[in-house]
Amino acid sequence: MWQNEALIYSYSRTQAINDGILFDVSKMANEIGIKYPVAITNSVQVICDMPIVCQDFEGRLWDILWIFRVLARNCGIQENELKYRVSIVMLDNKAHDVEFKAMVHGGDAGEPVITISLPNES
Numbered sequence: 136m137w138q139n140e141a142l143i144y145s146y147s148r149t150q151a152i153n154d155g156i157l158f159d160v161s162k163m164a165n166e167i168g169i170k171y172p173v174a175i176t177n178s179v180q181v182i183c184d185m186p187i188v189c190q191d192f193e194g195r196l197w198d199i200l201w202i203f204r205v206l207a208r209n210c211g212i213q214e215n216e217l218k219y220r221v222s223i224v225m226l227d228n229k230a231h232d233v234e235f236k237a238m239v240h241g242g243d244a245g246e247p248v249i250t251i252s253l254p255n256e257s
Contacts, residue, residue, distance in 0.1 A: 147243045148174065157250065160196060167200050169249070172242065175199075176252040182233060187224050195223055199251060203237050215239045218254060 151157040157174040164173035175183070175196070183195040202221050210217075216239075220232040234254050242248035 148248065149243055160200065163193070163196060164200050164204075164249075167197070167204050169200065169204055171239070171247045171249050173200065173249045173251065176250065176256055178253045178256060179235065179251055182223065185226055187226070187228070190224050198223070199235060203235070203249075203251065207237070 148157065152159050152174060156177060158177070158180045159172070159174050161172045161174075164171075179199065183192045183199070185195075198221050202219055203217065206219050207217060217237045218234060219237070220234050222230045223233045225231050235251055236254045236256070237249055237251045239247055239249050
């Protein structure tokens with residue numbers, strides 16, 4: 136921001152969750168052992184919510200969060216971003232390796248938060 140310029144508008148993480156742009160999955164993340172608040176993007180929520188008989192929303196979300204937790208613990212996040220793949224049964228009833236991106240960044244008050252998205256989302 137340029138010196139002496141006033142901030143005109145800011146879109147907070149809380150607003151994004153309230154608007155359905157992000158989905159707070161902190162409760163399940165906490166059950167898995169992730170201590171920071173976690174949100175997923177709408178695109179990740181759509182992947183989790185596919186109507187497949189052998190997997191449900193909670194099962195897919197658990198897999199996405201669990202793989203993140205294991206990789207983050209084992210490799211340690213050197214940067215603020217971790218890309219990883221999870222095998223997910225898609226609408227064609229075949230397992231596909233889907234790539235996700237977990238970003239650790241500052242929340243509304245600068246506290247550490249995690250957002251999980253698809254790699255092409257910022």
